[in-house]
Amino acid sequence: SAALPGSTIGKHVRHVLDHFALLFAALASAQSASNNLQHPLGPVDYAHRERSPLTESTVDGGQCSIGRAIAIVEQLRERETAIPSFITVSDTLPGGTTASFLSTVDRELWFCIHHMIHHNAIIASLMFELGLNPPTEFAYAPSTIKLAHDLA
Numbered sequence: 001s002a003a004l005p006g007s008t009i010g011k012h013v014r015h016v017l018d019h020f021a022l023l024f025a026a027l028a029s030a031q032s033a034s035n036n037l038q039h040p041l042g043p044v045d046y047a048h049r050e051r052s053p054l055t056e057s058t059v060d061g062g063q064c065s066i067g068r069a070i071a072i073v074e075q076l077r078e079r080e081t082a083i084p085s086f087i088t089v090s091d092t093l094p095g096g097t098t099a100s101f102l103s104t105v106d107r108e109l110w111f112c113i114h115h116m117i118h119h120n121a122i123i124a125s126l127m128f129e130l131g132l133n134p135p136t137e138f139a140y141a142p143s144t145i146k147l148a149h150d151l152a
Helices: 009-028 053-057 059-078 105-129 142-151
Strands: 041-045 086-092 098-104
Touching: 009 041, 009 053, 009 059, 009 105, 053 059, 086 105, 098 105
Parallel strands: 041 086
Antiparallel strands: 086 098
């Protein structure tokens, strides 16, 4: 990329999927929905991602990783009432220290979705550089899309 040297569509796809995968792994480890503030799931450490080279460098690897994420979401839909509420997340802060936070699974899923939208905007820029046209609403937050429809 001329605008973002070293950046590729595949790297951004892989980065987004890494975040979802960490959350999904914590959910897969849940034995029951009886967690509470004293016994949250996790921790989910967003700084320690798998960073699969196949996901970011090959179409087949990317499609396989996307397919796995879709399958997990479908499984979560089936057991929606059994999804625990509380989760501990950690990440690296500026300066290199690590901090842990108590959160909810719903909030972390929403974080992953908004994080994906942010990266979709970068992916859209990379697509334009390659002469490709991303879908119209590909890189917009739901609130932006709603506002555009309300104003139309």
